[in-house]
Amino acid sequence: xxxxxxxxxxxxxxxxxxxxxxxxxxxxxxxxxxxxxxxxxxxxxxxxxxxxxxxxxxxxxxxxxxxxxxxxxxxxxxxxxxxxxxxxxxxxxxxxxxxxxxxxxxxxxxxxxxxxxxxxxxxxxxxxxxxxxxxxxxxxxxxxxxxxxxxxxxxxxxxxxxxxxxxxxxxxxxxxxxxxxxxxxxxxxxxxxxxxxxxxxxxxxxxxxxxxxxxxxxxxxxxxxxxxxxxxxxxxxxxxxxxxxxxxxxxxxxxxxxxxxxxxxxxxxxxxxxxxxxxxxxxxxxxxxxxxxxxxxxxxxxxxxxxxxxxxxxxxxxxxxxxxxxxxxxxxxxxxxxxxxxxxxxxxxxxxxxxxxxxxxxxxxxxxxxxxxxxxxxxxxxxxxxxxxxxxxxxxxxxxxxxxxxxx
Numbered sequence: 001x002x003x004x005x006x007x008x009x010x011x012x013x014x015x016x017x018x019x020x021x022x023x024x025x026x027x028x029x030x031x032x033x034x035x036x037x038x039x040x041x042x043x044x045x046x047x048x049x050x051x052x053x054x055x056x057x058x059x060x061x062x063x064x065x066x067x068x069x070x071x072x073x074x075x076x077x078x079x080x081x082x083x084x085x086x087x088x089x090x091x092x093x094x095x096x097x098x099x100x101x102x103x104x105x106x107x108x109x110x111x112x113x114x115x116x117x118x119x120x121x122x123x124x125x126x127x128x129x130x131x132x133x134x135x136x137x138x139x140x141x142x143x144x145x146x147x148x149x150x151x152x153x154x155x156x157x158x159x160x161x162x163x164x165x166x167x168x169x170x171x172x173x174x175x176x177x178x179x180x181x182x183x184x185x186x187x188x189x190x191x192x193x194x195x196x197x198x199x200x201x202x203x204x205x206x207x208x209x210x211x212x213x214x215x216x217x218x219x220x221x222x223x224x225x226x227x228x229x230x231x232x233x234x235x236x237x238x239x240x241x242x243x244x245x246x247x248x249x250x251x252x253x254x255x256x257x258x259x260x261x262x263x264x265x266x267x268x269x270x271x272x273x274x275x276x277x278x279x280x281x282x283x284x285x286x287x288x289x290x291x292x293x294x295x296x297x298x299x300x301x302x303x304x305x306x307x308x309x310x311x312x313x314x315x316x317x318x319x320x321x322x323x324x325x326x327x328x329x330x331x332x333x334x335x336x337x338x339x340x341x342x343x344x345x346x347x348x349x350x351x352x353x354x355x356x357x358x359x360x361x362x363x364x365x366x367x368x369x370x371x372x373x374x375x376x377x378x379x380x381x382x383x384x385x386x387x388x389x390x391x392x393x394x395x396x397x398x399x400x401x402x403x404x405x406x407x408x
Contacts, residue, residue: 056094056384058133059171060302060342063224065264067304069385072348073405074362077373080390080404083116089394091131091171091341091381093140095154098386101140102394103128109142111156114386116402120156124148129169129219135182135203143168143186151205160205164188165197171221171262175228177244183208185224187232189216198222198232200246209246213238218259221302225265225285231273233258239273241287250287254279260300260340264311270325272311274299280313282327291327295319302342302382304351306365312351314339320353322367331367335359342382352391354379360393360401375401 060067087105094100098114105127111119126145133141138154149162149172170187177183182203189196196216200208215236222232228244235257241249256276263273269285276298282290296317303313310330311323316338322330337357344352349365356378362370377397384392389405 055096055134056092056386058093058174059091059131059221060223060262060264061344061384063173063175065221065223065262065302066266066345067264067302067342067382068307068345068347070347071385071387071389073344073346073350073352073383073385073389073391074403075350075370076406077360077362077371078404078406079373080402081116082402083112083400085110085398085400087398088396089381089398089400090128091394092384092392092400093132093134094384094386094392095134095138096387098388099154100386100392100400101132101134101142102400103130103132103142103144104398107144107146109140109150109152111140111154112400114388114390116400122150122152122156122158124150126167130186131171131221133172133174133184135174136176139203141172141174141184143170143172143188145169147188149184149186149199149201149205151203162199162201162205162207164199166195166216169219170217170232171219173222173224173230175224183244185222185230185232187213187217187220187222187234189213189218189235194236196234196236198230198240198242211240211242211246211248213240215257216259218257219262220258220260221262223263223265223271225269225271229285231263231265231271233261233263233273233275235259237275239263239271239281239283252281252283252287252289254281256298260302261313262302262342264303264305266305266309266311266325272303272305272313274301274303274313274315278315278317280311280321280323280327282311293321293323293327293329295321297338300338300340301353304343304345306345307349310365312343312345314341314343314353314355316340318355320351320361320363333361333363333367333369335361337378340378340380344383344385346385352383352385352393354381354383354393354395358395360403373401373403375399 301314
């Protein structure tokens with residue numbers, strides 16, 4: 001499974017400063033940066049230095065992609081508002097003040113107030129598949145199908161663009177080095193060409209290095225471990241582990257492409273990722289296989305990691321699976337359509353996820369249905385919870401749905 005190539009270089013253009021391990025985001029003990037209620041003692045949790053307070057500030061909520069929100073979502077399905085955008089919209093990110101950022105098929109990045117009112121629009125040249133990321137200073141970063149990576153201020157004014165070699169569907173991950181500089185990682189590639197790169201650029205848009213994966217990095221977003229290792233999937237049937245300077249640590253081979261699923265990293269360093277072979281892979285930090293679990297069809301959903309270490313992942317076989325740290329199934333929840341999107345875990349442990357038949361589900365830690373909400377189109381995007389407990393869900397017919405926070 002593992003190919004160990006520690007000396008294979010990335011295409012490095014200028015050196016990175018040393019990585020500050022304490023700046024990592026890990027599933028650890030209690031939320032300090034977000035200013036939210038503490039989780040039960042002894043549970044995994046997200047701790048971030050330099051993260052925007054109270055934010056769902058990038059794909060998966062943080063660089064490890066644990067997909068755990070610091071906020072609890074609705075306890076019943078109650079529509080707050082619904083916004084028609086005119087095109088499908090990407091999974092959104094949320095700033096500390098509740099501002100929503102989401103891309104669309106018409107190449108528009110929208111900034112929306114929590115009530116759905118438009119703050120500003122930023123126009124690109126092609127579709128925006130990736131989830132925007134929000135820097136500590138409020139800068140918004142997003143890639144597009146125009147092969148450009150865009151950085152803009154919280155006012156929507158462009159700061160810079162970076163030209164990649166192919167379309168950018170991979171959502172960016174942010175990291176801070178020892179010198180306090182923000183490093184942005186993202187992948188590029190498309191379905192028709194057997195090429196792809198993982199890029200590292202600085203906060204001014206200067207290329208630090210790029211690493212060729214030999215296959216497209218389509219929608220898989222890079223995840224970053226506590227030691228600064230970057231993990232990313234590729235369509236060439238492999239997960240790559242890279243050092244912070246862009247050199248290769250190892251590759252892990254799968255029997256299907258990792259083109260949609262993004263890796264998630266637990267507090268003990270285990271990496272979880274789904275692939276086109278229908279398997280959820282659990283991989284040790286040294287690149288060896290810990291275990292695999294085979295579902296009924298391919299996995300496009302990215303795994304989420306619960307407070308107790310339970311791994312949750314959806315499959316095209318229309319089931320959400322809950323597995324313990326040893327790969328044993330605790331339960332599965334059957335839906336009426338394939339689960340493309342990734343589950344989001346509320347602070348109270350509730351799981352929120354959508355499926356291809358257009359239903360948004362809320363499921364308990366025990367795998368019991370709490371409520372469901374019907375939309376009119378496939379749910380490709382993953383839900384996110386705002387600081388006030390509002391749950392946001394995009395649908396493929398171009399609507400953004402806001403479900404009101406409720407106490408019962």
